[in-house]
Amino acid sequence: MSSMLVLAIVAAIGVVAFFIGRQRAVAQDNGSVKPHSRAHYHGWWAFLLAVLPALLLLAVWNIGSSVYLERHIHAALPERTADSAVASEALDVSLVKSLARGLRQLDANTQLPASFAELQPLLAAKGVALATDTQDYMIPIAVEANAVQDRLGLIGAVVTLVLSIAGAFYALRQVAPRARARNNVERLMLWGLLAASTIAILTTVGIVLSMLFQTIQFFDSVSPASFFFGTVWDPRFAAAGSGGSQGQFGLIPLLSGTLYIAFVALLVAVPVGLMSAVYMAEYASPKVRSVVKPALELLAGIPTIVYGIFAVVTLGPFLRDLSAVLTGGSPFIQGQSIFTAGLVMGVMLIPVVSSLSDDIITAVPRAMRDGSLGLGATRSETIKRVILPAALPGIVGAILLTASRAIGETMIVVLAAGVAANLTANPFEAMTTITVKIVNQLTGDLEFNSPQTLVAFALGITLFALTLVMNIVALYIVRKYREQYE
Amino acid sequence: MTDIPLDTMVRAAAPARRDIGLKARYAAERRFRIYGVLAISVGLAFLAIMLITIVSKGYTAFWQTTVTLPINFDEKIIDPSNKRATDPDVLIKANYPKLADKALMAKLGIDPSNKPMALKLKGFLSEGARVQLRDIVVADPSVIGTTRNVDILAAANLDSAFKGQIDLNVEEARRKVSDQQIAWMNQLKADGTMAEHFNKGLFTYGASSRPETSGMGVAIIGSFYMMVIVLLLALPIGVAASIYLEEFAKKNRFTDLIEVNINNLAAVPSIVFGLLGLAVFINFLGMPRSAAFVGGLVLTLMTLPTIIIATRAALAAVPPSIRSAALGLGASKMQMVFQHILPLAAPGILTGTIIGLARALGETAPLLLIGMVAFVADYPKTPFDPATALPVQIYMWANEAERAFVERMSGAIIILLVFLMAMNITAIVLRRRFERRW
Numbered sequence: 001m002s003s004m005l006v007l008a009i010v011a012a013i014g015v016v017a018f019f020i021g022r023q024r025a026v027a028q029d030n031g032s033v034k035p036h037s038r039a040h041y042h043g044w045w046a047f048l049l050a051v052l053p054a055l056l057l058l059a060v061w062n063i064g065s066s067v068y069l070e071r072h073i074h075a076a077l078p079e080r081t082a083d084s085a086v087a088s089e090a091l092d093v094s095l096v097k098s099l100a101r102g103l104r105q106l107d108a109n110t111q112l113p114a115s116f117a118e119l120q121p122l123l124a125a126k127g128v129a130l131a132t133d134t135q136d137y138m139i140p141i142a143v144e145a146n147a148v149q150d151r152l153g154l155i156g157a158v159v160t161l162v163l164s165i166a167g168a169f170y171a172l173r174q175v176a177p178r179a180r181a182r183n184n185v186e187r188l189m190l191w192g193l194l195a196a197s198t199i200a201i202l203t204t205v206g207i208v209l210s211m212l213f214q215t216i217q218f219f220d221s222v223s224p225a226s227f228f229f230g231t232v233w234d235p236r237f238a239a240a241g242s243g244g245s246q247g248q249f250g251l252i253p254l255l256s257g258t259l260y261i262a263f264v265a266l267l268v269a270v271p272v273g274l275m276s277a278v279y280m281a282e283y284a285s286p287k288v289r290s291v292v293k294p295a296l297e298l299l300a301g302i303p304t305i306v307y308g309i310f311a312v313v314t315l316g317p318f319l320r321d322l323s324a325v326l327t328g329g330s331p332f333i334q335g336q337s338i339f340t341a342g343l344v345m346g347v348m349l350i351p352v353v354s355s356l357s358d359d360i361i362t363a364v365p366r367a368m369r370d371g372s373l374g375l376g377a378t379r380s381e382t383i384k385r386v387i388l389p390a391a392l393p394g395i396v397g398a399i400l401l402t403a404s405r406a407i408g409e410t411m412i413v414v415l416a417a418g419v420a421a422n423l424t425a426n427p428f429e430a431m432t433t434i435t436v437k438i439v440n441q442l443t444g445d446l447e448f449n450s451p452q453t454l455v456a457f458a459l460g461i462t463l464f465a466l467t468l469v470m471n472i473v474a475l476y477i478v479r480k481y482r483e484q485y486e
Numbered sequence: 487m488t489d490i491p492l493d494t495m496v497r498a499a500a501p502a503r504r505d506i507g508l509k510a511r512y513a514a515e516r517r518f519r520i521y522g523v524l525a526i527s528v529g530l531a532f533l534a535i536m537l538i539t540i541v542s543k544g545y546t547a548f549w550q551t552t553v554t555l556p557i558n559f560d561e562k563i564i565d566p567s568n569k570r571a572t573d574p575d576v577l578i579k580a581n582y583p584k585l586a587d588k589a590l591m592a593k594l595g596i597d598p599s600n601k602p603m604a605l606k607l608k609g610f611l612s613e614g615a616r617v618q619l620r621d622i623v624v625a626d627p628s629v630i631g632t633t634r635n636v637d638i639l640a641a642a643n644l645d646s647a648f649k650g651q652i653d654l655n656v657e658e659a660r661r662k663v664s665d666q667q668i669a670w671m672n673q674l675k676a677d678g679t680m681a682e683h684f685n686k687g688l689f690t691y692g693a694s695s696r697p698e699t700s701g702m703g704v705a706i707i708g709s710f711y712m713m714v715i716v717l718l719l720a721l722p723i724g725v726a727a728s729i730y731l732e733e734f735a736k737k738n739r740f741t742d743l744i745e746v747n748i749n750n751l752a753a754v755p756s757i758v759f760g761l762l763g764l765a766v767f768i769n770f771l772g773m774p775r776s777a778a779f780v781g782g783l784v785l786t787l788m789t790l791p792t793i794i795i796a797t798r799a800a801l802a803a804v805p806p807s808i809r810s811a812a813l814g815l816g817a818s819k820m821q822m823v824f825q826h827i828l829p830l831a832a833p834g835i836l837t838g839t840i841i842g843l844a845r846a847l848g849e850t851a852p853l854l855l856i857g858m859v860a861f862v863a864d865y866p867k868t869p870f871d872p873a874t875a876l877p878v879q880i881y882m883w884a885n886e887a888e889r890a891f892v893e894r895m896s897g898a899i900i901i902l903l904v905f906l907m908a909m910n911i912t913a914i915v916l917r918r919r920f921e922r923r924w
Contacts, residue, residue: 186820190734196726197735200747200794203787207758210765272525279522292526294914299533301910303848305877306540306899309884313892314539350529378511380518401753408755410851411877415884435757435851442764442855460761464754471753472746 006058006157010164014051017168021046024175037182045181046171048188054164061156065149072148073097076141095134100142100149102130112139207464214457221451222249227458233421233432235441235452249455251462253421257431261342261417262406264427268346269406270399273353278383280354281361300351308415311344312336316416323428333428336418342427345412352402360394361387363482397477404470408463410435434459540903544896550685550698551648552637553611553674555589559623559630563588570627577627582619586611586638593679594670606666612639614699639687640680642697642890644671648680651889688897692863693874693882697890700883702898704862708778708873709847715782715869716789716846721839723786724793725828731794732801733823752791759788760852768856775857776872784856785846792845796838800831833920840913844906850877876902 022043029035073096102123103112113119115136123130175181219227230250276296280289316335324331333339364387372382388395418430419440441456561568564580588598590611596603615638622636623629639645643662646652648671658665674680691701727748735741763784767773773780804827812822853859858878866873874882880902883895 182818186818189820190730193726193730193734196723197728197730197744199723199727199790200744200751203751203762203790204747206766207754207762210762210770211758214765272528275522275525276529279519279526283519283522292530295530295533296526298907298910299529301844301848301906302536303850303877303902303906305848305850305880306536306903309880309895309899310536310539312884313543347529347532354529378515380515381511383518404753404755408757410755410757411881414851415881435755438757438761439851439854443857443859457761457765460758464758467753467755468750471750475746475749475753 002153003058003062006160007055009161010051010054010058013054013161013164013168014047017046017050017172018043020168021172021175024172025177025181028175028177033177035177036180041181041185042171042175042179044185045174046168048185049171050164050168052188053167054160057163058156058160061152061160065152065156068152069145069149070097073141073145076144078137092138095130096138096142096145098130099134099138100145103142103146112143114139208461211457211461211464214454215461217449218451218454218458222455227251227455231423233437235455247452249451249458250421251434251459253423254432254434254437254459255462256423257338257417257421258407258433258435260427260431261338261345261413261433262403264338264342265345265349265406266399266403268343269349269353269402272346273350273402274357274395276350277354277357277361278388281358282379282383282387296351296354299347300355302348304348304409304411305415307344307348308412311340311412311416315344316340334418334430336416336430337428338417338431339427341413341417344416345406345409348409348412349402349406352405353398356398356401357391357395360391360398360478360481363394364390391481393477394481397474397481400470400474400477404467404474407470408435408467410439414439434463438463537903540896540899544893544898544900546649546651547688547893547897547900548685549649549682550687551640551645551680551682553590553640553680554635554637555586555593555679556633557585557589557619557636557638558633559619560585560588561631564623564630570630577624578620580620580623582616582623583611583613585619586615594673606664607670609641610644610667610670612641612698613696614639614694617699637683639698642888645698646890646893647671648675648682651893685897688894692865693861694863697886697888697894700891700894702876702879702901704865705874705876705879705898707865708781708858708862709876711778711866711869711873712782712785712875713843713847715779716786716843717839719782719786720789720793720842724790724839725797725835727790728794728797728801729823729828732798733819733827748791748794751787752795755851756788756849757851757855759784760855762787763852763856774870774872776860776862776874777870778866778873778875779869780856781853781858781873781875782869784852785849788849788852789842789846792842793835793839796841797831797835800834800838801827803834804830830922833916833922837913837917840909840916844909844913847909848877848902848906850875850881853878854881876905 020043022039025035025037025039025042029039070093073093077092077096106112106122113122116134116139119139120130227249228251230248231252232248232250233253234248236247280293284292312335316337319333319337319340320331320335323333326332368386368390369382372386373379377385413433414436417433417436419432419436420430421432421437422429424431438456438459441453441459563584564570564582565576570576587604587607590607591598591604594607596607598604618638619636622634640648643652644667647663647668652661652663654661654668663671671680687699688701689706690703691699692704694700731741731744735744763780767780767783768775808826808830809822812826813819817825853875858874859882860872860874862872862874876898880895880898883891883898886892886895
């Protein structure tokens with residue numbers, strides 16, 4: 001019996017239980033006792049008891065049986081010899097598994113040939129492609145594995161259905177005017193809500209653990225010191241199985257590229273964003289604000305890939321040609337450069353800075369503003385001497401949040417910053433960033449366990465740690481600041 | 487106060503005008519204002535320049551040049567040995583480009599035996615003609631032996647030339663279209679055989695190595711699947727989590743931890759979610775690479791914090807009087823939340839969800855890591871089949887060198903921006919219409 005069918009039957013049992021439960025509750029309400037819960041809560045309680053335990057069991061059973069099956073295949077495989085045709089035991093097991101899956105596609109009464117060479121065309125006719133190093137001895141094992149799987153599936157289905165019906169009966173027996181069905185249902189709902197809110201934690205744990213494991217694996221082949229303090233980035237491409245060529249994985253050129261570009265971006269975004277926020281909050285008439293604010297939000301809604309393409313297709317060549325005209329010959333700005341990438345990223349960050357600082361500036365109490373203006377200060381003096389100093393901690397937090405966005409930004413730098421890992425101080429040359437290298441190392445056909453691929457996770461965890469610290473400090477400052485004036 | 491002489495008071499009321507630098511201060515005030523206006527203008531000017539350059543590069547992508555030719559589906563070329571009844575492969579492998587070339591030569595009045603001239607025709611029609619004619623014949627084999635008008639795509643270079651994008655002053659050897667081909671093009675243009683049509687293919691074709699037959703069909707379907715998955719997962723989970731945190735959670739270490747987590751996840755670089763997807767969904771759980779399903783899961787995790795933050799704000803905005811009223815009438819806390827608070831907060835939740843979806847639709851970096859940069863020519867039938875996404879398709883076209891791809895890329899950006907703008911405007915309108923201030 002397939003899992004889908006079992007699921008459908010369980011759902012059907014749940015629906016039937018719902019209606020019976022509700023019906024029973026209605027029938028028992030003869031007006032003599034005031035019922036505790038409304039009738040449909042009895043129905044829902046019956047539904048939940050019929051469905052939830054059964055689903056839980058089915059899930060656990062499926063996981064358990066796939067583990068059991070794997071062990072079973074493992075035990076059935078012949079002892080490995082040194083000249084085994086297949087590279088590893090894990091590969092052996094996975095070959096048998098895909099063979100077993102393929103055999104299911106065949107008609108039930110097909111006579112199975114004993115050798116793989118004869119079997120392959122039969123399977124190919126059904127559209128099943130198998131690896132060529134599948135061995136003859138695997139066929140009987142696969143047949144047996146299928147039989148075991150069928151048996152396990154049947155037992156699981158029967159137990160699930162029995163549990164479902166039992167749950168429904170248990171709930172239906174409980175239906176009584178004073179039974180607290182609503183409280184039961186609501187308690188389960190509360191658990192559901194709690195489970196949903198833990199997903200945020202699970203995601204963080206998932207991020208940290210997944211990257212940590214790969215990073216530890218990476219540090220098996222490359223020492224942490226040469227990663228964190230290395231000044232040369234030259235990973236070399238390792239073809240599958242060659243293993244010999246060892247690249248150099250120095251973080252320093254990537255980190256300095258990342259920080260340099262982020263710095264240029266902040267140099268653009270902070271003054272412009274801050275000044276527009278100040279103007280919008282203190283000077284602009286409501287009419288101007290109602291036009292300009294959505295327009296700036298529009299700037300924030302444009303995907304970063306569009307900025308990246310603008311940088312590489314339009315702005316980069318334009319700046320290169322411009323610099324060629326200025327010097328009257330060879331251009332001093334390269335097509336892909338720190339300057340171009342930083343400039344475009346800065347523009348992308350303008351709305352981020354301005355909306356964050358807008359909130360902060362408007363949070364400065366009216367009384368401070370009025371006091372300063374009442375003493376005869378001009379508006380700009382009030383802003384420069386009173387409002388900005390008062391808002392400073394919040395603005396620093398906003399800048400930190402923006403910087404963390406700049407460091408983690410990917411598509412603009414992938415397109416506009418270049419891929420060469422240089423160490424240079426000239427903003428008109430190309431430099432590369434951590435995010436660019438993560439993308440570079442993971443797109444393409446690389447062997448998954450080579451350091452060339454694993455280094456992406458080490459870079460990722462560095463990036464995560466960097467932004468995490470900045471975010472937490474920034475959020476802390478912003479929160480503290482808000483409390484100060486509330 | 488009483489013993490101050492009157493004349494001193496008068497004098498104090500009208501002091502001599504001292505120079506307190508008012509002129510300089512007002513000048514500083516004006517300068518400051520100008521800085522503000524400049525800052526805003528810089529942002530808006532950049533927005534304008536970006537949109538103008540993209541639209542001016544991309545609007546031509548919505549038109550495509552085709553050549554209308556009377557194709558004679560000659561049995562001698564398609565099926566010379568008359569085996570199609572027994573061997574269906576014959577119809578698939580037949581030499582269809584020859585049909586198109588013959589029709590074109592007849593139209594231009596070129597003698598087919600004139601080899602040098604015939605050679606110059608190479609690269610005039612798209613290679614896609616093969617597929618186009620094959621599909622016609624396979625769908626309806628009775629067409630063999632008849633003549634029928636078919637709109638055949640011109641090759642990308644001819645398309646560019648037709649749209650006037652190729653500089654004809656460059657010497658012939660250095661451009662991709664020969665003078666002879668230009669002459670033919672003008673001849674066909676004059677008699678109306680060659681014309682621009684609306685480019686349906688841009689929306690329906692999958693990946694292709696030839697610009698004229700490549701389109702965003704696969705990417706649109708992939709993005710659609712992902713948006714559906716994000717909506718189905720992120721909305722219920724996000725709303726449930728917000729309800730718990732806003733209405734039920736007691737203030738303790740655990741809820742503090744969840745809160746810090748959500749705020750931090752909202753600021754984690756998107757590429758990190760891609761690494762998570764690669765390590766957990768693909769390597770650990772063995773899900774297929776390049777599948778829209780995995781993309782949807784990754785984008786769900788990325789969108790969740792946005793939705794949770796928006797939903798919590800919407801829930802918190804519902805005034806306490808409504809809570810008290812519901813509880814006072816005997817509703818349980820759960821009934822109060824689901825029957826009173828949630829409906830009142832729905833517009834805010836919806837707005838936050840749409841904005842989150844718009845962000846997810848434009849996101850590229852995490853999708854690159856889970857293998858969605860793939861050459862997918864066929865439509866994905868389920869979310870588990872290989873697919874691409876709109877922004878990833880744009881990225882892939884950005885890496886192609888040919889100018890026709892740049893045109894398509896800009897066209898794709900226009901479409902993506904139209905989608906995003908429609909979503910954002912919907913969100914703004916919803917907010918304006920349903921927003922209630924208590």
